[in-house]
Amino acid sequence: MELQKRFNDLMKQDVKPFLSERGFVRKGLNFNRKTDGLIYMFNFQKSAGNSADNVMFYVNCGIYAAELAQIQSKGLLVEPKEAECHFRARIGDLAGDMPDRFAIHPDTCMNELRNTLLGGLDEAIHVYDTMTSARSIVDYYMSGPYLHLSEESFHLLLQSNEIATAKQYLKDLQEKYGAENRWTIFENKYRAIFHAFGVEFDAL
The missing domain is CATH 3.90.1150 (Aspartate Aminotransferase, domain 1)
Incomplete structure:
Protein backbone atom coordinates (compact mmCIF):
# COMPACT_ATOMS: atom_id res chain seq x y z
CA MET A 1 0.00 0.00 0.00
CA SER A 133 -8.41 21.06 -35.50
CA ALA A 134 -9.50 17.77 -37.02
CA ARG A 135 -7.30 18.65 -39.98
CA SER A 136 -4.26 18.84 -37.67
CA ILE A 137 -4.91 15.22 -36.65
CA VAL A 138 -5.29 14.20 -40.29
CA ASP A 139 -2.02 15.96 -41.16
CA TYR A 140 -0.25 13.97 -38.43
CA TYR A 141 -1.41 10.63 -39.81
CA MET A 142 -0.79 11.66 -43.42
CA SER A 143 2.80 12.50 -42.55
CA GLY A 144 3.50 8.86 -41.59
CA PRO A 145 1.76 7.87 -43.74
CA TYR A 146 -0.37 5.75 -41.43
CA LEU A 147 -3.41 3.60 -42.12
CA HIS A 148 -5.00 4.72 -38.86
CA LEU A 149 -7.81 7.17 -39.59
CA SER A 150 -7.09 6.98 -43.33
CA GLU A 151 -10.74 6.60 -44.39
CA GLU A 152 -11.79 9.61 -42.29
CA SER A 153 -8.82 11.53 -43.68
CA PHE A 154 -9.93 10.93 -47.27
CA HIS A 155 -13.45 12.08 -46.36
CA LEU A 156 -12.11 15.27 -44.80
CA LEU A 157 -9.82 16.04 -47.74
CA LEU A 158 -12.34 15.30 -50.48
CA GLN A 159 -15.18 17.20 -48.86
CA SER A 160 -12.79 20.17 -48.73
CA ASN A 161 -12.03 19.59 -52.44
CA GLU A 162 -8.34 18.95 -51.69
CA ILE A 163 -8.14 16.38 -54.44
CA ALA A 164 -4.40 16.67 -55.13
CA THR A 165 -3.59 16.18 -51.45
CA ALA A 166 -5.91 13.16 -51.26
CA LYS A 167 -4.27 11.57 -54.30
CA GLN A 168 -0.78 12.17 -52.92
CA TYR A 169 -1.84 10.55 -49.62
CA LEU A 170 -3.22 7.59 -51.57
CA LYS A 171 0.08 7.27 -53.44
CA ASP A 172 2.08 7.45 -50.20
CA LEU A 173 -0.09 4.78 -48.57
CA GLN A 174 0.20 2.49 -51.57
CA GLU A 175 3.97 2.82 -51.67
CA LYS A 176 4.17 1.91 -47.97
CA TYR A 177 1.49 -0.79 -47.70
CA GLY A 178 0.72 -1.85 -51.28
CA ALA A 179 2.67 -5.12 -51.05
CA GLU A 180 0.68 -6.31 -48.03
CA ASN A 181 -2.22 -8.75 -48.48
CA ARG A 182 -4.62 -6.43 -46.66
CA TRP A 183 -3.99 -3.56 -49.07
CA THR A 184 -6.78 -4.69 -51.43
CA ILE A 185 -9.30 -4.28 -48.60
CA PHE A 186 -8.18 -0.72 -47.94
CA GLU A 187 -7.98 0.11 -51.62
CA ASN A 188 -11.61 -0.94 -52.13
CA LYS A 189 -12.68 1.24 -49.21
CA TYR A 190 -10.77 4.21 -50.59
CA ARG A 191 -12.21 3.69 -54.07
CA ALA A 192 -15.74 3.84 -52.64
CA ILE A 193 -14.95 7.08 -50.82
CA PHE A 194 -13.47 8.70 -53.93
CA HIS A 195 -16.49 7.63 -56.01
CA ALA A 196 -18.88 9.01 -53.35
CA PHE A 197 -17.31 12.43 -53.90
CA GLY A 198 -17.29 12.04 -57.69
CA VAL A 199 -13.50 11.92 -57.85
CA GLU A 200 -11.62 9.61 -60.17
CA PHE A 201 -9.74 6.92 -58.26
CA ASP A 202 -6.23 6.58 -59.62
CA ALA A 203 -4.88 3.34 -58.18
CA LEU A 204 -1.20 3.12 -59.03
Whole structure:
Protein backbone atom coordinates (compact mmCIF):
# COMPACT_ATOMS: atom_id res chain seq x y z
CA MET A 1 0.00 0.00 0.00
CA GLU A 2 2.94 2.33 0.59
CA LEU A 3 3.85 2.44 -3.11
CA GLN A 4 0.21 2.86 -4.10
CA LYS A 5 0.07 5.86 -1.75
CA ARG A 6 3.11 7.32 -3.49
CA PHE A 7 1.30 6.97 -6.82
CA ASN A 8 -1.88 8.54 -5.42
CA ASP A 9 0.11 11.41 -3.91
CA LEU A 10 1.89 11.94 -7.23
CA MET A 11 -1.48 12.25 -8.97
CA LYS A 12 -3.02 14.49 -6.30
CA GLN A 13 -0.13 16.71 -5.28
CA ASP A 14 1.84 17.01 -8.54
CA VAL A 15 0.02 15.94 -11.68
CA LYS A 16 -3.39 17.41 -10.85
CA PRO A 17 -2.14 20.93 -9.96
CA PHE A 18 0.23 20.93 -12.96
CA LEU A 19 -2.49 19.97 -15.43
CA SER A 20 -5.18 22.07 -13.75
CA GLU A 21 -3.07 25.18 -14.35
CA ARG A 22 -3.11 24.24 -18.04
CA GLY A 23 -6.86 23.81 -18.28
CA PHE A 24 -7.24 20.08 -17.66
CA VAL A 25 -9.97 18.71 -15.41
CA ARG A 26 -9.44 15.46 -13.53
CA LYS A 27 -11.88 12.58 -13.44
CA GLY A 28 -10.35 9.44 -11.95
CA LEU A 29 -7.12 8.79 -13.85
CA ASN A 30 -8.21 10.88 -16.84
CA PHE A 31 -7.45 14.57 -17.37
CA ASN A 32 -9.42 16.37 -20.09
CA ARG A 33 -9.24 19.82 -21.64
CA LYS A 34 -12.10 20.84 -23.91
CA THR A 35 -11.97 23.41 -26.67
CA ASP A 36 -14.32 24.13 -29.54
CA GLY A 37 -14.64 20.79 -31.32
CA LEU A 38 -11.69 19.05 -29.64
CA ILE A 39 -11.07 17.24 -26.36
CA TYR A 40 -7.45 16.74 -25.28
CA MET A 41 -6.72 13.92 -22.86
CA PHE A 42 -4.08 12.37 -20.65
CA ASN A 43 -4.90 8.92 -19.29
CA PHE A 44 -2.82 7.33 -16.55
CA GLN A 45 -3.05 3.57 -16.99
CA LYS A 46 -1.82 1.39 -14.16
CA SER A 47 -0.11 -1.85 -15.14
CA ALA A 48 -1.99 -5.09 -14.51
CA GLY A 49 1.17 -6.61 -13.02
CA ASN A 50 1.53 -4.23 -10.08
CA SER A 51 2.50 -5.57 -6.66
CA ALA A 52 3.42 -4.34 -3.20
CA ASP A 53 7.01 -3.84 -4.40
CA ASN A 54 6.33 -2.39 -7.82
CA VAL A 55 3.73 0.08 -9.12
CA MET A 56 4.00 0.74 -12.86
CA PHE A 57 1.93 3.03 -15.04
CA TYR A 58 1.69 4.33 -18.59
CA VAL A 59 0.67 7.78 -19.81
CA ASN A 60 -1.64 7.68 -22.81
CA CYS A 61 -2.32 10.77 -24.88
CA GLY A 62 -5.47 11.34 -26.91
CA ILE A 63 -7.39 13.94 -28.89
CA TYR A 64 -11.07 13.50 -29.71
CA ALA A 65 -12.43 15.52 -32.67
CA ALA A 66 -16.16 16.11 -33.09
CA GLU A 67 -15.73 16.61 -36.85
CA LEU A 68 -14.09 13.19 -37.27
CA ALA A 69 -16.77 11.56 -35.10
CA GLN A 70 -19.40 13.01 -37.44
CA ILE A 71 -17.57 11.60 -40.47
CA GLN A 72 -17.63 8.22 -38.73
CA SER A 73 -21.40 8.68 -38.23
CA LYS A 74 -20.96 8.22 -34.52
CA GLY A 75 -22.77 10.15 -31.83
CA LEU A 76 -20.72 12.90 -30.25
CA LEU A 77 -19.19 11.97 -26.90
CA VAL A 78 -18.98 14.44 -24.04
CA GLU A 79 -16.47 12.36 -22.08
CA PRO A 80 -14.73 10.01 -24.51
CA LYS A 81 -12.44 7.30 -23.23
CA GLU A 82 -8.84 7.26 -24.38
CA ALA A 83 -9.58 4.33 -26.70
CA GLU A 84 -12.30 6.43 -28.39
CA CYS A 85 -9.95 9.30 -29.26
CA HIS A 86 -9.05 9.91 -32.90
CA PHE A 87 -5.44 10.78 -32.13
CA ARG A 88 -3.77 8.30 -29.80
CA ALA A 89 -0.17 8.02 -28.63
CA ARG A 90 1.95 7.16 -25.63
CA ILE A 91 3.66 10.13 -24.04
CA GLY A 92 7.03 8.88 -25.32
CA ASP A 93 5.79 9.47 -28.89
CA LEU A 94 5.28 13.17 -28.14
CA ALA A 95 8.03 13.91 -25.65
CA GLY A 96 11.68 12.97 -25.92
CA ASP A 97 13.53 10.83 -23.38
CA MET A 98 10.36 9.47 -21.84
CA PRO A 99 10.38 5.85 -20.62
CA ASP A 100 7.88 3.41 -22.12
CA ARG A 101 6.40 3.12 -18.67
CA PHE A 102 6.99 4.67 -15.29
CA ALA A 103 7.77 2.55 -12.25
CA ILE A 104 7.65 3.25 -8.52
CA HIS A 105 9.85 0.93 -6.44
CA PRO A 106 10.71 1.20 -2.74
CA ASP A 107 13.98 2.96 -3.67
CA THR A 108 12.56 5.21 -6.42
CA CYS A 109 13.59 8.86 -6.18
CA MET A 110 10.16 10.50 -6.38
CA ASN A 111 11.62 13.95 -7.10
CA GLU A 112 13.38 12.58 -10.16
CA LEU A 113 10.29 10.69 -11.35
CA ARG A 114 8.12 13.77 -10.77
CA ASN A 115 10.42 16.04 -12.76
CA THR A 116 10.62 13.57 -15.64
CA LEU A 117 6.86 13.06 -15.73
CA LEU A 118 5.92 16.73 -15.51
CA GLY A 119 8.53 17.62 -18.12
CA GLY A 120 7.05 15.03 -20.45
CA LEU A 121 3.53 16.32 -19.88
CA ASP A 122 4.71 19.84 -20.65
CA GLU A 123 6.28 18.69 -23.93
CA ALA A 124 3.14 16.78 -24.86
CA ILE A 125 0.98 19.84 -24.19
CA HIS A 126 3.19 21.85 -26.56
CA VAL A 127 2.41 19.24 -29.22
CA TYR A 128 -1.29 19.46 -28.36
CA ASP A 129 -1.09 23.23 -28.82
CA THR A 130 -0.06 22.68 -32.45
CA MET A 131 -3.02 20.35 -33.08
CA THR A 132 -5.97 22.70 -33.06
CA SER A 133 -8.41 21.06 -35.50
CA ALA A 134 -9.50 17.77 -37.02
CA ARG A 135 -7.30 18.65 -39.98
CA SER A 136 -4.26 18.84 -37.67
CA ILE A 137 -4.91 15.22 -36.65
CA VAL A 138 -5.29 14.20 -40.29
CA ASP A 139 -2.02 15.96 -41.16
CA TYR A 140 -0.25 13.97 -38.43
CA TYR A 141 -1.41 10.63 -39.81
CA MET A 142 -0.79 11.66 -43.42
CA SER A 143 2.80 12.50 -42.55
CA GLY A 144 3.50 8.86 -41.59
CA PRO A 145 1.76 7.87 -43.74
CA TYR A 146 -0.37 5.75 -41.43
CA LEU A 147 -3.41 3.60 -42.12
CA HIS A 148 -5.00 4.72 -38.86
CA LEU A 149 -7.81 7.17 -39.59
CA SER A 150 -7.09 6.98 -43.33
CA GLU A 151 -10.74 6.60 -44.39
CA GLU A 152 -11.79 9.61 -42.29
CA SER A 153 -8.82 11.53 -43.68
CA PHE A 154 -9.93 10.93 -47.27
CA HIS A 155 -13.45 12.08 -46.36
CA LEU A 156 -12.11 15.27 -44.80
CA LEU A 157 -9.82 16.04 -47.74
CA LEU A 158 -12.34 15.30 -50.48
CA GLN A 159 -15.18 17.20 -48.86
CA SER A 160 -12.79 20.17 -48.73
CA ASN A 161 -12.03 19.59 -52.44
CA GLU A 162 -8.34 18.95 -51.69
CA ILE A 163 -8.14 16.38 -54.44
CA ALA A 164 -4.40 16.67 -55.13
CA THR A 165 -3.59 16.18 -51.45
CA ALA A 166 -5.91 13.16 -51.26
CA LYS A 167 -4.27 11.57 -54.30
CA GLN A 168 -0.78 12.17 -52.92
CA TYR A 169 -1.84 10.55 -49.62
CA LEU A 170 -3.22 7.59 -51.57
CA LYS A 171 0.08 7.27 -53.44
CA ASP A 172 2.08 7.45 -50.20
CA LEU A 173 -0.09 4.78 -48.57
CA GLN A 174 0.20 2.49 -51.57
CA GLU A 175 3.97 2.82 -51.67
CA LYS A 176 4.17 1.91 -47.97
CA TYR A 177 1.49 -0.79 -47.70
CA GLY A 178 0.72 -1.85 -51.28
CA ALA A 179 2.67 -5.12 -51.05
CA GLU A 180 0.68 -6.31 -48.03
CA ASN A 181 -2.22 -8.75 -48.48
CA ARG A 182 -4.62 -6.43 -46.66
CA TRP A 183 -3.99 -3.56 -49.07
CA THR A 184 -6.78 -4.69 -51.43
CA ILE A 185 -9.30 -4.28 -48.60
CA PHE A 186 -8.18 -0.72 -47.94
CA GLU A 187 -7.98 0.11 -51.62
CA ASN A 188 -11.61 -0.94 -52.13
CA LYS A 189 -12.68 1.24 -49.21
CA TYR A 190 -10.77 4.21 -50.59
CA ARG A 191 -12.21 3.69 -54.07
CA ALA A 192 -15.74 3.84 -52.64
CA ILE A 193 -14.95 7.08 -50.82
CA PHE A 194 -13.47 8.70 -53.93
CA HIS A 195 -16.49 7.63 -56.01
CA ALA A 196 -18.88 9.01 -53.35
CA PHE A 197 -17.31 12.43 -53.90
CA GLY A 198 -17.29 12.04 -57.69
CA VAL A 199 -13.50 11.92 -57.85
CA GLU A 200 -11.62 9.61 -60.17
CA PHE A 201 -9.74 6.92 -58.26
CA ASP A 202 -6.23 6.58 -59.62
CA ALA A 203 -4.88 3.34 -58.18
CA LEU A 204 -1.20 3.12 -59.03
